Amino acid sequence: MRQHRLFVIAAALLAGANASAQGRDPVPQQPAGTPQAPIVRTASLAGQVVDADTGAPIGGAFVRLQSRLLAAAATAAGGRAGAGPAPAIFPSTAPQAGTDAVITDGDGRFVFHDLPKGATQLSATAAGYLDRAASGVPTRPIQLEDGQHLDGVRLRLLKVASVSGVVLDEAxxxxxxxxxxxxxxxVPQGIPRLTMSGFGRTDDRGAYRIDNLPPGQLYVVAPQNQTTVPAAEADKNQLPLAAMSPLIEAMTGGTQSSITPPGVRIGDQLWRNNDQSAPGGPGYSPAPPVNGRLAAYQTTFYPGVTQLSQAMTITLRSGEDRxxxxxxxxxxxxxxVSGILMGATGPAASTQLRLVPAPGRADDDALVVATATTATDGTFTMLGVPTGQYILKATMNARGLAPINIPPEAMANMPPELLAAMQSRMNTGGDSFFLQAPIAVGDRDVTGLALAMRVGAKLSGRVVLDGAAPKPAAQQMQNVQVTFTPVTGASGFGNMQTRLTTDATFTTGTYAPGLYSASVTGLPGPWVLRMVTVAGRDATTTGIDVGESDLAEVELTFTDRPATLTGFARQDTNGPLPASTVLLVSADYRAALNAGMTPRQQVAIVQPTGAFTFGRLLPGDYYIVAVLDxxxxxxxxxxxxEAVARFGTRVTVAEGDTKSQDLKIVRSIR
Incomplete structure (x- = not known):
């Protein structure tokens, strides 16, 4: 753990160089020489932060307010603008222009004074709680008017949950x-995803506890990733680390002067049972041999099974301590498991291979069984592989590096020196190479494998703008980007952004086999993606099935005549409307789910008047229901x-329609 902590500290030092540039709200700028118009600040709002389940007040919660007009006032004043003092409430200096913050009193109450009119956003955080927005409820803006005092705002937070137990070994x-x-x-958009959440380490009694978990469904697992690297490569990598010895010694108070790669030398290989949760950590000790063969602990799920299909799903309620x-x-x-891996021009040196359970999924990084790194001659060895059916995977770009995907928002906040170091490994186009080979492991070693990485498939086609609205200029079209995102099977590939040419055509870099969805960003105007076709076949709902051959005639057709659906949500009783959300899903959701794709869906906020609006809808049939937040x-x-379909109202919209549908608010759809 100490070694892992050193790497974390070093990464934190590097990331800190750019921390001051992150998270800033956009501030409206006045042209040079333009007098700053006075901003009237006569509004105020007050409310309470409560437990989403019990309604109990949450004292000491941090409430943050965001306002664009407040940002302009703060910039003009050269400082902070917003909250005034209030009894029993402790203002906190907001570090960002356009924001203010207070801490709730013992009754969970807060107040903000001296606010301008306009849209205002509130959010709250508290120790031991999660923002309700994690459930998919859209953030609810508050519209203030001059001189208005709005009271009774309630911010609901979900209490974190925890799990605990004891793990014993074979004895x-x-x-x-x-x-x-x-x-x-x-299941954020209809497609199940497995992601590692919290973790804990067993103590001397074998007891573990995992805190700060959101409510929902999860599995408890002790992951075991058998990691093998050539001993010569590990020794070579020690040389650059030697220069860090003075820093390591200073950071550890002289208790450590170097970083030694953990593991057991077996022949010319360095092997360790790495539990994935603490990269660089020691992992659990190797097991004694079984029947004269190297033994390994397998990834084990509660209640003691080694297959995910046999694991028990644990459903946690808000605040539950299971x-x-x-x-x-x-x-x-x-x-x-051993062999040789060949790349584009010869042996694939220093390439990481990953062994995952068959059939292989886009989220299989959560369940890697074994990893290995190839030697300079492309040879590799995986030790400690249990019996099973697997997919052996590897990816690299034309430069021989494993490609990575960096979200645009992360790139925007990345220190220049770190970005420069990582850009050579980004999926920014060009040829990438992949390996996806089925491997069956039984009671004997699997040796002599001769594997070759293959170039992925390129996708080419065009964007079609079907409508009367003005088309973007050729220069604007060059700023439009097409992205294909893996849905199944193609982990390590996807999310490559390909720019259009001036005639709205595109040719991507290469993709590994798998199912992909398409999206387009940067297209100005009223255009909405209506249909995706491949060689004339509709792939809007089923996705784009990429094989080992290039795909041409990929067409992304946009319309400038999306439909609009409006209405009012009502309740049976008189009085203010409760905070509610309208859910809309495509009536053909089963076809999308059966294909492994995400069904069309939207959410809309119910305004205090009961009004709601869905814009940019594609023609078709939908189910729509209003439900409490x-x-x-x-x-x-x-x-x-199924619940939205059961409780909802079926609505049909045509292209360009403006349709109205009133709804009755239901308390639950479960």
């Missing part, structure tokens, strides 16, 4: 120092779509 003794993780099962999740890990005889489900799984 019934405590498994000490083992990392146990929460593998969260999320205990007694005990299980046992056992070693199993393992095999050696606290009852909006977190997961968008098949039961979510």
């Amino acid at each position: 019934g003794e405590p498994a000490v120092g083992l990392t146990v993780r929460a593998l969260r099962r999320e 205990s007694g999740l005990d299980f046992q890990i056992r070693p199993t005889a393992s095999a050696r 606290e009852a909006v489900p977190i997961d968008r799984d098949v039961t979510f779509f």
Whole structure:
């Protein structure tokens, strides 16, 4: 853990250089020489932060207010503008222009004074709680008028949950120092995803506890990733680290002067049982041999099974403390998998291979069974591989580097020196190479594999603007970017942004086989993506199936005549409307889910008047329902779509329609 901490500290020092440039709100700028118009600040608002389940007040919560006009006032004044003093409430200096913040009193109450009119956004955080927005409820803006005092605003936070238990080894003794993780099962847009959430380490009793978990469904797992690297490569990598010895010694108070790669030398390989949760950490100790063969602990799920399909799904409620999740890990005889990997121009040196359970998924990084790094001659060895059916994966670009994907928002805030170091490994186009080879491991070693990385498939086609609206100029079209995102099977590939040419055509870099969805950014005007076709076949709902051959005639057709759906949500009783959200899903959601794609869906806020609006809708049939904010489900799984269809009203819209549909607010759709 100490070694891992050193790397984290070093990364934090590098990231800190750019921290001051992150997270700033855009501030309206006045042209040079233009007098700053006075901003009237006579509005105020007050409210309370409460537990989303119990309604109990949350004292000491941090409430943040954002306003563009407040940002302009702060800039003009050269300082902070916003909250005034209030009894029993402690103002906190806001570090960003356009924001203000206060801390709630013991009754969870807060107030902001001296606010301008216009849209105002509130958010709250508190120790032991999560923002309700995690459930998919859109952030609700507050519209203030001059002289208005708005009271009764309620911000609801979800209480974090936890799980705990004991892990024993094969002898019934405590498994000490083992990392146990929460593998969260999320369905954010209709497609299940597995993501590692919190983790904890077992103590000398084998006990673990994982805190700060959001409510929802998860698995408890002790991941075991068998990592093998050539010993010569590990020794070579030690040389650059030697220059860091003075820094390491200073940071550890003289208790450590170098970073030694952990692991056990077996022949010319360095092997370790790395639990994935603490890169660079020691992992759990190797198991004794089984029947004369190298033994390895397998990834084990609660209640003590090694297959995800057999694992028990744990559903956590807000604030729940689930205990007694005990299980046992056992070693199993393992095999050696070895061979040679060839790249585009010869042996693929220093390339990482990943072994994942078959059939392989876009989120399989959460369940890597084994990893290996090739030597300079392309040879590789994986030790400690349990019996099973696997997919062996590798990716690299034309420069021989494993490509990575960096989200644009992360790039915008990345220190220049770090960005420059990573850009050579980004998926920015050009040829990339992949390996996806099925591997069956039984009771014998799998040796002599001769594997070749293959160039991925390129996608080419055009963007079609079908409508009477003015078309963007040729120069503008060059700023439009097409992105294909993997839905299944193609982890390590995708999210490459390809710019259009002046005639609205595109040719991408290469993609590994798998199912992809398409999106377009930077297209000005009223255009909405209506249809995706490949060689005339509609792939809007089913996705683009990429194989090993190039795909031509990919057309992304846009319309300038989207539909608009408006209406009013009502309740049975008199009085102010409760905070509510309108959910809209495509009536053919089953076809999309069966294809592994995300069904069309939107959410809209119900205004205090009851009004709601959906814009930029594609023609078709939809189900629509109004539901209380606290009852909006977190997961968008098949039961979510079925519930919207069951409780909702079916609406048909045509291209260019402006249609109205009133709704009655329901308390729950479960």
